[in-house]
Amino acid sequence: MPESSTKAVPAGIVEKLQSLPSLPQAASRLMQEVIKVDADMGEVSRIIQSDPGLVSRVLRLVNSPYYGVRQKVTTVEHAVGLLGLKAIESLVLSLTVFDVLSPSKQHALDLLRHWQHSISVAAAAKYIASKTGYKVPDEAYTAGLLHDTGRAILDICAPDELRKVLEALGRSGAVAVEVEREIMGVDHTGVGEFVLKKWNIPANVCAAVGLHHAESLAGLKDKSGAALAAIVQAADFLAWANGLGSLETAPKVTSTNVVEKALKGIDQAEVFQEMVNELQKTAELFGVAVPDRDELRRALSMTATELGRIHTLHRDIEGRLARKTREVEAVNILMRRARHTYNKSDVVKVLMDAVCKGLAYERAAFFDFDQDAGQIKGAAVVDITSMPADITRIVLPAAKPESPLGKIIQTGKPSLLLPSEGENGLLSAMESTEAVVAPLAAAKRIVGLVFADNYMSKRPLTAADLVSLSVLVEEAGLAFENAVLYEHAQRLRTMAETDALTSLYNRRHILHLLQNEIYRSERYRLPLSLAMIDIDRFKGFNDKYGHQAGDRVLRSFARLLKKTSRNIDIPGRFGGEEFLVILPETGVESSGVYAERVRKLAERLGARLKDRYDECSFTISIGLTSFNEKSDDMNSFIHRVDQAMYAAKQRGRNRVCAL
Ligand SMILES: [Fe+2]
Ligand SMILES: [Fe+2]
Numbered sequence: 001m002p003e004s005s006t007k008a009v010p011a012g013i014v015e016k017l018q019s020l021p022s023l024p025q026a027a028s029r030l031m032q033e034v035i036k037v038d039a040d041m042g043e044v045s046r047i048i049q050s051d052p053g054l055v056s057r058v059l060r061l062v063n064s065p066y067y068g069v070r071q072k073v074t075t076v077e078h079a080v081g082l083l084g085l086k087a088i089e090s091l092v093l094s095l096t097v098f099d100v101l102s103p104s105k106q107h108a109l110d111l112l113r114h115w116q117h118s119i120s121v122a123a124a125a126k127y128i129a130s131k132t133g134y135k136v137p138d139e140a141y142t143a144g145l146l147h148d149t150g151r152a153i154l155d156i157c158a159p160d161e162l163r164k165v166l167e168a169l170g171r172s173g174a175v176a177v178e179v180e181r182e183i184m185g186v187d188h189t190g191v192g193e194f195v196l197k198k199w200n201i202p203a204n205v206c207a208a209v210g211l212h213h214a215e216s217l218a219g220l221k222d223k224s225g226a227a228l229a230a231i232v233q234a235a236d237f238l239a240w241a242n243g244l245g246s247l248e249t250a251p252k253v254t255s256t257n258v259v260e261k262a263l264k265g266i267d268q269a270e271v272f273q274e275m276v277n278e279l280q281k282t283a284e285l286f287g288v289a290v291p292d293r294d295e296l297r298r299a300l301s302m303t304a305t306e307l308g309r310i311h312t313l314h315r316d317i318e319g320r321l322a323r324k325t326r327e328v329e330a331v332n333i334l335m336r337r338a339r340h341t342y343n344k345s346d347v348v349k350v351l352m353d354a355v356c357k358g359l360a361y362e363r364a365a366f367f368d369f370d371q372d373a374g375q376i377k378g379a380a381v382v383d384i385t386s387m388p389a390d391i392t393r394i395v396l397p398a399a400k401p402e403s404p405l406g407k408i409i410q411t412g413k414p415s416l417l418l419p420s421e422g423e424n425g426l427l428s429a430m431e432s433t434e435a436v437v438a439p440l441a442a443a444k445r446i447v448g449l450v451f452a453d454n455y456m457s458k459r460p461l462t463a464a465d466l467v468s469l470s471v472l473v474e475e476a477g478l479a480f481e482n483a484v485l486y487e488h489a490q491r492l493r494t495m496a497e498t499d500a501l502t503s504l505y506n507r508r509h510i511l512h513l514l515q516n517e518i519y520r521s522e523r524y525r526l527p528l529s530l531a532m533i534d535i536d537r538f539k540g541f542n543d544k545y546g547h548q549a550g551d552r553v554l555r556s557f558a559r560l561l562k563k564t565s566r567n568i569d570i571p572g573r574f575g576g577e578e579f580l581v582i583l584p585e586t587g588v589e590s591s592g593v594y595a596e597r598v599r600k601l602a603e604r605l606g607a608r609l610k611d612r613y614d615e616c617s618f619t620i621s622i623g624l625t626s627f628n629e630k631s632d633d634m635n636s637f638i639h640r641v642d643q644a645m646y647a648a649k650q651r652g653r654n655r656v657c658a659l
Contacts, residue, residue, distance in 0.1 A: 125143060140232070151191075192210070204225050207228070208231075244275060272462070344487070348379060351364075356382045365452075375397050397425075414473070504562070514582055517584050528586070529587065530626075535557065536649075557620075591626065621648035
């Protein structure tokens with residue numbers, strides 16, 4: 001027997017423990033029999049038969065679909081033969097301890113949660129034991145099932161003290177055993193070990209219960225006892241990390257070297273699956289209500305996402321590395337590409353790519369979430385299944401808050417979507433069987449939903465899938481936020497640079513651009529010309545037809561100017577009815593051709609306007625000049641083009657005049 005950490009249980013608590021019911025005779029006798037080297041199957045069967053409650057439950061278990069026994073087993077002997085002595089021991093022990101510790105009165109402890117946790121730890125411990133070569137996996141099951149017995153016992157014998165502990169834990173989130181020791185002078189490992197010993201539970205199990213929160217197991221002489229304690233610690237850690245803790249307020253869950261060592265090479269996704277399976281299987285046997293399988297998976301994954309972030313360090317080393325590498329690569333690619341992405345839809349495209357190629361989902365889709373319209377709308381999809389869906393056709397009303405999708409939107413947390421849960425329009429619209437959905441938030445607002453699934457292979461999604469997706473989507477949220485800011489800045493810039501009426505550049509900006517063009521022309525010795533255009537007798541037009549009509553004409557002419565100009569030409573509104581066009585890389589002759597073309601087109605515009613405004617004729621006068629790098633600066637350049645325009649006016653309007 002290993003030297004366990006048997007703690008002195010304070011006299012006050014011991015006294016209270018006297019009121020604890022003793023373990024039923026049958027269970028005690030069974031313990032004695034099973035630990036014998038030459039345990040007798042016949043004797044074990046007889047002990048079970050002495051307790052009618054046990055008989056019916058043993059038979060129910062052996063006939064459950066889990067064991068797949070074709071012919072109905074009707075005798076205890078047959079059941080014992082099929083299940084084996086150790087399985088029978090675990091079963092009987094579990095059932096009786098469960099009965100003893102579940103009296104019907106007000107509890108400080110959430111007993112349902114407590115037993116769900118115990119069963120999960122039992123299943124995980126058995127799995128880890130069988131994978132690590134521990135000689136009696138069923139013993140690990142028993143130890144797992146009983147590891148927190150101390151807490152259930154305190155719940156019966158010292159409920160007030162336990163309540164104080166739970167309250168303190170809720171407030172501080174401290175380490176549970178430390179708070180217990182502080183308030184009661186003993187923790188649940190000590191109480192558990194103390195009582196289980198009294199009940200003649202095998203020594204290894206008692207020791208493991210006593211040591212299941214010990215930080216070090218070094219120095220224990222009994223190697224198998226130490227191994228069992230390590231297995232229970234690891235199983236306990238995994239249950240907590242997967243959202244199957246025993247308390248509503250999650251105390252600090254920390255991994256230790258013991259846990260790290262015990263979990264080496266263990267596939268944690270499989271452990272999780274084992275826990276869920278066992279909960280389903282034993283629910284009926286223990287009379288414990290267990291949530292529906294899918295609901296459980298979804299809820300657990302949600303918790304796992306949070307815990308996964310905090311405790312990534314403690315995840316399975318190999319699996320973790322492989323996944324992390326993939327995740328980090330995907331995030332890196334995403335960030336590299338997102339850095340050069342300045343619009344939202346490009347960020348989404350990059351994200352979809354990262355989800356599919358980086359995280360190896362078969363499909364990734366993005367849905368815009370429009371809070372005001374109350375709907376989600378398909379926007380982008382990356383699909384490697386060669387069965388692409390027309391995503392933009394999918395428009396769904398925003399889900400009700402209590403639906404799975406509604407919860408994702410409300411809480412902002414990613415989740416699994418499974419078909420069995422309430423209304424699931426998104427799954428059916430995507431013809432999917434299960435998916436992970438993560439909300440994309442930018443500036444704390446949910447702007448869309450990222451949907452990912454394994455459409456073809458139907459590879460089941462796990463909590464780990466959810467963790468990696470949420471890491472990626474969080475990064476994308478930042479890129480998205482940047483794109484929003486960039487677009488906003490662009491809009492502001494455009495507003496500052498353009499003339500609201502004509503959408504041409506305004507005076508300030510056209511002067512700024514002219515200065516740039518002058519530098520360019522000087523540096524590269526390129527010709528540069530300038531055209532100043534003024535609408536003839538515009539004041540008279542305004543007086544006659546009003547400013548609104550005047551504005552319409554200005555807009556028409558601005559459109560004409562834009563259409564007539566080459567890509568490199570820069571037209572702007574200089575003020576009132578005056579326009580300035582910068583003509584880069586253009587000499588005197590070419591600028592003359594340009595100006596004459598504009599003048600003629602303006603004449604044609606005038607002919608069209610005549611239909612509406614018959615008393616006015618619309619023409620323009622254009623001044624032209626070219627930059628002289630030896631004698632000009634910007635002011636003289638503009639002054640000269642202005643003079644040229646005046647000359648055109650003086651010579652009778654509707655003409656081009658170059659200076
Ligand atoms: Fe515990
Ligand atoms: Fe526990």
